[in-house]
């Protein structure tokens with residue numbers, strides 16, 4: 232049995248259109264499936280939690296939506312390692328970029344069902360203020376990028392621009408708006424037990440793969456692997472230079488800026504003096520202390536095996 236979780240609003244209706252295309256295929260008629268449409272924020276996670284109780288009957292969850300929907304399904308799975316197939320239908324689609332998924336939806340669906348190949352993907356796990364324990368699929372951001380995300384998510388402009396498939400522009404407006412009001416902060420980052428204090432910090436980003444914010448190559452050398460997350464800190468930078476930095480981030484040019492530091496770690500603690508915003512897979516909340524590490528048990532991702540995907544997952548342990 233294949234369980235379809237479809238977010239009808241993801242990608243401004245793109246996920247819904249993809250599902251209807253798949254539904255009309257001959258292959259879809261031949262498989263046993265159940266279809267669930269998400270109705271509200273958090274619904275995909277709730278449904279996954281319930282459905283996974285019957286895990287012995289489930290071949291795979293087929294998620295059609297954006298990274299937010301995938302984040303919810305992964306968290307709903309908890310320790311049950313039922314395979315997940317992801318068919319990108321969102322607006323950002325950073326996870327698909329991260330695993331080098333570039334097939335057209337129908338081809339991908341056929342490959343998921345017919346070839347049945349699977350690859351391991353190691354999500355990150357995080358604890359916020361000893362309260363929230365969850366997983367992240369793509370990345371977490373503390374500081375500036377979280378504020379930009381919050382502005383963009385709450386803006387009416389984003390919905391309007393999404394309608395014209397220009398949703399990314401809303402992030403540009405949010406970035407400029409945030410630049411005016413943003414206050415740099417002091418942060419303590421403990422990387423594998425070694426404490427570093429950054430004054431006048433702009434942001435700290437933790438990533439499982441290079442992409443975030445709909446295609447920005449935020450940590451270009453981040454590799455899929457079981458042991459470590461990649462960490463990026465931007466600090467002591469002028470507001471004017473931030474604009475230049477975000478112009479170059481699409482091809483990784485920001486790595487040449489002396490204000491950008493990167494490292495790899497198996498355990499990271501981020502601590503700030505006063506509550507601040509963080510974003511996880513594009514959704515925001517507040518934190519004071521956050522502990523991050525890798526989930527050592529892999530989530531099994533259905534779809535064609537990729538040379539890059541495999542190579543990076545197997546070789547890289549740094």
Ligand SMILES: Nc1ncnc2c1ncn2[C@@H]1O[C@H](COP(=O)(O)OP(=O)(O)OP(=O)(O)O)[C@@H](O)[C@H]1O
Nearest residue numbers: 241242269270272273297298299300321322323324
């Ligand atoms: N029926 C619904 N109505 C309104 N919101 C929904 C519904 N179903 C899910 N949601 C919410 O929609 C939001 C966006 O989903 P998702 O992240 O999958 O798509 P996206 O934002 O278009 O893509 P991406 O994250 O890749 O940019 C999520 O926060 C989710 O909880």
